[in-house]
Amino acid sequence: MKNLLFAVLALLMMSHVVSAQPLTVQDVLQSQRELIEKSSRRTIGPAIDALVDSGLPQMQTVLELWQAKEIWQRKADGLFFTATKNDDGSYTLRDFEDGAEVGTAPSTDLKQLKPNSGVRAMIATALVQFQLSDPDVTKRRDALDSIARDPGPDLLAPLRAAIPDEADPDILARKTRLERLMTMAYDNDAEARVAAINDMSGDLGVDFRATLNPILSTKLVAAPAGAPPDGNIAAELSPGGDALSYSGAYALLVAEDLVPVQISADARDAALEANIEGGRVGGFPVAQLNTEAARDQAYGVLVDQGLAAPMVTPKDVEASLAAYRFFQVYDEPSAEVTEAAEAALAASEGRVAVGQAVDLGLDALSLMSIYFLAAIGLAVTFGVMGVINMAHGEFIMMGAYTGYVVQLFVPNHTASILIAVPVAFAVTFAAGVALERLVVRWLYHRPLETLLATFGVSIALQQLAKNIFGTQARPLTAPAWLDGAWVINDVVAISYIRIAIFILALLFLALFLFIMKRTRLGLETRAVTQNPRMAASMGINPDRVNMLTFGLGSGIAGIAGVAIGLFAKVTSEMGSDYIVQSFMTVVVGGVGNIWGTLAGAAMIGGFQKGVEWLNPSNTLAAQTYMIIFIIIFIQFRPRGIIALKGRAAGD
């Protein structure tokens, strides 16, 4: 107290000095000398305040030096300096004002100021307001980050002080938002807090919800029936409900020493073991204690003999619980604040749910695009030509590996992807044509055997890829401009890669439609599909058309492989991950119709995401349910969502 008086006196004196001659850092420090020398967390406050309030431009540096333990005091006259150590062990002293050398001194003449961690924390808090108004934008941003990471009541005032002079609109917005959040949490005035909460009610930010949650934290309190506890009661709980189990309620009473501890089975068994005498416990032979009932009985005997604590029966538990009421009590004493916070949180959560639904919709859309991409090649070979190509997945894999190989030679990721797409098409087109020429065309009348033969090709290709590229996953890196995500708000975000895949899927759809409806090849393909002999008699070469169509479907699979490789791992087994799904997409959608494939992909992708939403932790379950759903769906529409009618349906 005396120190404080002294300090105030000194301050008063100092203000007189100000009018006379310019105030120096040394003057201010000297005026607080005793407090600074004592340097205790409890008393240092006024000294720091005095330093800050002096308004001297060097004060920030001084505080930083003090915090870094770089201030020395000369024992002779008590003056403070910053110092650098010389080679001979002495120190060069420098003035705070302009850094001018004011002499040297041996270390024995100096005393280093060593503020303890409590004091340093207070200095840091005082520094925040300097940093918040620092001319350097990055420093201001860092200061805001550090406050947001670790907010505290004492940071509120400096933050508020730093708002009016802020010029950068971005940082101003952040400061204002942080001020509102900290007002909610730390302001002393309940009305100001309620106003701040109501201001931001319904906000989607994670920080907003993170601020509200501690305000709404509760603890469980037991009170004797008829006497509700003091404090801001959130709710009364009845034992056995969802929020409070019987055992939980009883454990609470035990923790507050209101009722005796329940004897657990382990404790009972331990008591029995401790009281074995000559192979008997309470008159029962040990060998008979092989049921719960027998052990309870023996324990009862021990209790009667006063050798063990009495059991708490379920009836006792019921009676104890009936004698108490259980309340959830807010840690926050002000009812207005908690009410406003509850309302604001409810509003936020409502909007978060909508946001999550939108986010899920976007997720589903991207899953649909992936299924569509994987299946569109099959829509050509299986859907149009009716050839079951089990090696389709391996064509996807070949496309992805082609992308990987191209990246080995072309390091620029944008260029390499642009090159990889046509190269992948060319490679898989060639592979498809080869497969058609060598295998598939001999089996057009034996579809089941096509399935088996192409399966043989599939395992051979898979193993071949494993032999060439090894078993570990190979990277196919997306260009940098596809990194990151389009963040709409804290809840809804979608990565650029998924958007790109969605656009790619749309492009493929357009390409497919164009080829099938607007080109000679498409016309011929449809003719050959409907009636090969008639098509042949019109001058179309069915062999050539089949070959090109099969190559086209395979080539599309290759491009899809590049796209899939961008976000999934490129392994020799990646094809088999997609093959069953792809077939189901085509079958569910309806064979021979690209819109059907689109509908199939939409249904399968949407359904899978929907199930994942109900049970988010379990994607396996989602896939299982999806397959069951497909099996049942096929019952009702065996020919898929969009079934061909008339002669084209064939059989």
Add this chain to the structure above:
Amino acid sequence: MNRSFIARNPSVLIFLSLLAFFTLGVTVLSEGFGVGLVSTSFVKTLGKTLCLCLIAIAMDLIWGYTGILSLGHFAFFGLGGYMIGMWLMYERTRQIVEGALSEGVLPPTPEEVQAAIGNQIFGVVGSSEFPLIWAVADSLVLQLALVILVPGVLALVFGWLAFRSRVTGVYLSILTQAMTLGLSLYLFQNASGLRGNNGLSGLQNLPGVTAPQSVVSLWFFWASALALGLGYLLVAWVVSGKFGSVIRGIRDNEARVRFLGYSVETYKLAVFTLTACISGIAGALYYPQAGIINPAEVAPIASIYLAVWVAIGGRGRLYGAVIGTAFVSLVSSWFTGGQAPDVPLGFYTIRWVDWWLVLLGLSFVLITLYAPRGIGGLFDLVGRIRKETGE
């Protein structure tokens, strides 16, 4: 009846006597009862191969004779394995747990034993509760019944749904494949109650049996041989009568058989269910010899391999299925076991461990293209040559 059936099918008698001869031979050469020329692990391999031959016969019945390419029979095989595995694992764990608990001061209560078993079995999936599907795991008889019932009922329900809506041809193949994928994904979950991707393990140890593995492996070998013999007899009998004619009719022209007044769906469903039951039995014999079963065994690719074996052996003849399966699975274990000599090409050495699947895949393509009758077709060739030379 039976006599005339055997008389009409001399191949059955030949097969059964060859099987008996083979079983006897292996027994004599084994470590357990004979001179020890055949190692215990090879006896197990042979026993497993017999089980695979049994499911191949089932596959031949459904595909070669009825024309339904099911890509789901390995799912039934796996289910059979899981059903017997549950009992083996439960019973063995119970014995271990009881042994451990009886060393305590107090004799264990049934509740303690149950809780400890649960902890042992389900600890790996972070649980200790017994799921409902383990309700009868303590009863060998009931689990044995489930070996047949679970695949049978699944096949009945799935087949009824699929055949009723006239899903045929490749669509049915894809649908059965979807079923298999769904089942294996389900089993992969920890919540499935069958230990997720850990599967069931330690199945080679028969609870309460102190005999060494060299003897136990022979018991299973005999059981597999017996099951294969009975299965062969049963399927040969099924396909020899009027039923066999009808299902072959369905294979060759389903619509015509339907117009003749046969309930095609009922026949298909009967065959599908029967073959599923046989597959379940084969699985129940296979996995105690393998020692472990996990969901990867049920993956769709296994069922396709089954089709590959049958196709290589020759569809539509039972001994073809057996020959194909035995040939491919034994050759495959020879190649992948590292016993096959590497082929040095100077610039590159072909290591069969890496290249065997390429060879298998390509030879499969060649067989489909050029020898659709498979290895079994050779017998026709021999028969034809003999007839020609005889005339």
